[in-house]
Amino acid sequence: MSEPIKLDTFYPFGHSGRAMYAVRAPADMQEEALIGQIVVLDGVARRILGVSRQIGGPISVGEPIGIEVSPPTAGANRTDYRDGESPSGATIGDAANRHTGDGAAER
Numbered sequence: 001m002s003e004p005i006k007l008d009t010f011y012p013f014g015h016s017g018r019a020m021y022a023v024r025a026p027a028d029m030q031e032e033a034l035i036g037q038i039v040v041l042d043g044v045a046r047r048i049l050g051v052s053r054q055i056g057g058p059i060s061v062g063e064p065i066g067i068e069v070s071p072p073t074a075g076a077n078r079t080d081y082r083d084g085e086s087p088s089g090a091t092i093g094d095a096a097n098r099h100t101g102d103g104a105a106e107r
Contacts (some may be wrong), residue, residue: 004038004045010064018068020052025063034059034067044072 010022021041031051038045051059052066059065 002037004040006040007067009041013066015052015066015068018050019071020066020068022064022066025059025061025065027061029059031059039067039069041069046070046072 005026007021007026008024010024012019012021014020023039023041031053034048034051037048039048040046046069048067049070050068052068053059053063
């Protein structure tokens with residue numbers, strides 16, 4: 001299994017009852033390559049269920065895209081990780097900006 005992908009999150013949103021996030025695409029790829037991948041959004045691991053875009057064709061690195069995500073993956077819903085710590089060993093951010101789980105950031 002590959003390591004989770006840390007994505008830059010613009011904002012969460014709902015569309016047709018689905019939990020989605022606007023994110024920056026991590027690489028040049030086809031939409032199908034993202035579906036099923038584990039990603040880290042705001043310090044929480046989730047699985048990508050679908051991709052939504054306003055244009056067709058390959059995704060370009062840095063392109064804003066919408067992703068439908070699963071609830072947090074089992075054992076990965078902690079948000080108090082130290083620098084470089086995660087269940088899979090993926091780096092998820094600096095300790096100076098950890099989220100408390102209620103949407104507020106610790107300082």
